[in-house]
Amino acid sequence: MKIAMIGTGYVGLVSGVCFSDCGFSVCCLDIDEEKIADLKQGKVPIYEPGLDEILKRNKEAGRLSFTTEPMAAIKDADAVFMAVGTPSRPGGGEADLSFLFAAVRSITPHLEDGVVVVTKSTVVVSTNQRIYDIISDLRPELKFSVASNPEFLREGAAIKDFMEPDRVVIGVHDEQGEALLRQLYAPLNLPDERFVVTSLENAELIKYASNAFLAMKVTFINEVANLCEMVGGDVLEVSRAIGLDNRIGRKFLNAGPGMGGSCFPKDTRAYAATGVKYRAPQRLIETVIQVNETRKINMADRILDVFEKPINKTAAILGIAFKPDTDDVREAPSLTIIPRLIENGMKVRAYDPEAMEVGKTVLDDVSWCESAVEAARGADILVVLTEWGEFAAIDMSEVASAMAGDIIFDTRNILPAEKVSGAGLKLMRVGAA
Numbered sequence: 001m002k003i004a005m006i007g008t009g010y011v012g013l014v015s016g017v018c019f020s021d022c023g024f025s026v027c028c029l030d031i032d033e034e035k036i037a038d039l040k041q042g043k044v045p046i047y048e049p050g051l052d053e054i055l056k057r058n059k060e061a062g063r064l065s066f067t068t069e070p071m072a073a074i075k076d077a078d079a080v081f082m083a084v085g086t087p088s089r090p091g092g093g094e095a096d097l098s099f100l101f102a103a104v105r106s107i108t109p110h111l112e113d114g115v116v117v118v119t120k121s122t123v124v125v126s127t128n129q130r131i132y133d134i135i136s137d138l139r140p141e142l143k144f145s146v147a148s149n150p151e152f153l154r155e156g157a158a159i160k161d162f163m164e165p166d167r168v169v170i171g172v173h174d175e176q177g178e179a180l181l182r183q184l185y186a187p188l189n190l191p192d193e194r195f196v197v198t199s200l201e202n203a204e205l206i207k208y209a210s211n212a213f214l215a216m217k218v219t220f221i222n223e224v225a226n227l228c229e230m231v232g233g234d235v236l237e238v239s240r241a242i243g244l245d246n247r248i249g250r251k252f253l254n255a256g257p258g259m260g261g262s263c264f265p266k267d268t269r270a271y272a273a274t275g276v277k278y279r280a281p282q283r284l285i286e287t288v289i290q291v292n293e294t295r296k297i298n299m300a301d302r303i304l305d306v307f308e309k310p311i312n313k314t315a316a317i318l319g320i321a322f323k324p325d326t327d328d329v330r331e332a333p334s335l336t337i338i339p340r341l342i343e344n345g346m347k348v349r350a351y352d353p354e355a356m357e358v359g360k361t362v363l364d365d366v367s368w369c370e371s372a373v374e375a376a377r378g379a380d381i382l383v384v385l386t387e388w389g390e391f392a393a394i395d396m397s398e399v400a401s402a403m404a405g406d407i408i409f410d411t412r413n414i415l416p417a418e419k420v421s422g423a424g425l426k427l428m429r430v431g432a433a
């Protein structure tokens with residue numbers, strides 16, 4: 001079986017590498033020549049634990065290759081996976097499908113009879129039908145099938161999520177698509193109930209509704225945290241206890257500085273826009289989007305409010321990435337909070353174990369530091385924005401001696417309170433008075 005993976009962004013690269021590790025022959029295609037040149041040399045453009053090793057192993061075994069030539073990728077392919085980005089349209093919530101459709105047009109001349117074109121990109125309802133129509137118009141004689149196979153990979157845990165998924169969803173409109181995808185996922189040995197075969201439209205909706213629900217869950221606990229702060233509660237205890245109800249579940253109930261990343265913000269916007277378009281407004285999700293935007297601003301204001309005059313006070317920011325184990329800063333709380341502190345006259349020193357190179361390209365006027373303790377040097381307040389493991393284990397007495405002030409704001413509730421107070425520092429948390 002041969003797979004062509006179109007697009008070597010996060011989803012395409014992880015999926016392509018993992019399929020090759022399952023024993024299939026995979027060729028990844030991208031129009032970015034520099035990226036492909038790097039990948040050919042085994043250089044992985046993103047930070048994802050374990051990805052570089054698996055890539056190297058499969059490249060050496062001759063199962064994984066990279067190209068910028070559509071012909072080379074698609075020749076003899078049984079499945080062509082579309083994993084092209086679907087960003088938000090500038091100024092609007094809708095997903096911009098132009099890159100995806102351009103990619104479909106560019107591969108169509110090379111498709112061969114019997115091929116299944118599978119969409120992995122996150123796409124709004126009816127996109128797969130449009131892909132079918134584009135290919136049929138350009139190649140009326142071609143015998144092909146389309147399928148939808150949304151991904152549920154979390155950055156930082158993407159390999160495990162691919163190899164041991166909660167479920168694999170495939171949307172198909174004929175048996176050929178179903179049979180091929182069953183074969184491709186057979187190496188994962190999933191029990192039958194975890195393999196969901198459904199229509200193209202359902203598969204498209206399942207992806208968006210899943211992300212929308214999780215985003216709503218996170219936003220819900222963030223609002224509970226606000227209430228805890230006002231009434232003297234503690235969100236850690238409230239969330240633990242409500243999560244023990246199996247119907248609710250413990251996961252995605254950690255209050256924080258607001259959700260970010262390349263998926264939840266973009267996908268909730270696209271989902272809400274789809275609701276409006278089809279006259280079934282998704283009001284809960286519209287509210288989630290607003291609440292989340294406001295939350296990031298409120299976090300910055302909580303920092304500013306610590307000081308009577310924030311001008312020339314220094315904040316040490318620990319964590320730029322939107323979550324740990326990634327260097328991704330897209331729509332991260334740091335990108336709202338840091339500029340707002342700087343606009344209000346504060347100085348910012350920052351450290352992140354992986355995301356500083358990317359952070360430097362999108363954040364101005366920040367003093368970048370080589371370690372957490374270095375960032376704390378001379379700071380009036382230290383703010384944990386990302387729950388990297390090394391921050392939870394930080395030596396608080398070293399932090400205390402480095403800082404000029406004594407306020408720690410833990411927006412992820414990961415620091416042990418007794419260690420903070422033991423070092424003579426004052427702890428502010430989310431969801432606690």
Ligand code: UGA
Nearest residue numbers: 151152153154155218252253254256259260261263322323
């Ligand atoms: C998310 C989904 O979890 C994946 O299933 C999906 O495949 C992916 O989007 C996608 O559509 O590609 P990801 O963006 O990697 O994955 O990040 P999450 O781990 O879901 O976190 C999203 C945001 O919610 C982060 O900002 C995180 O800090 C925040 N979050 C998450 C919380 O604040 N509290 C929680 O309890 C959980």
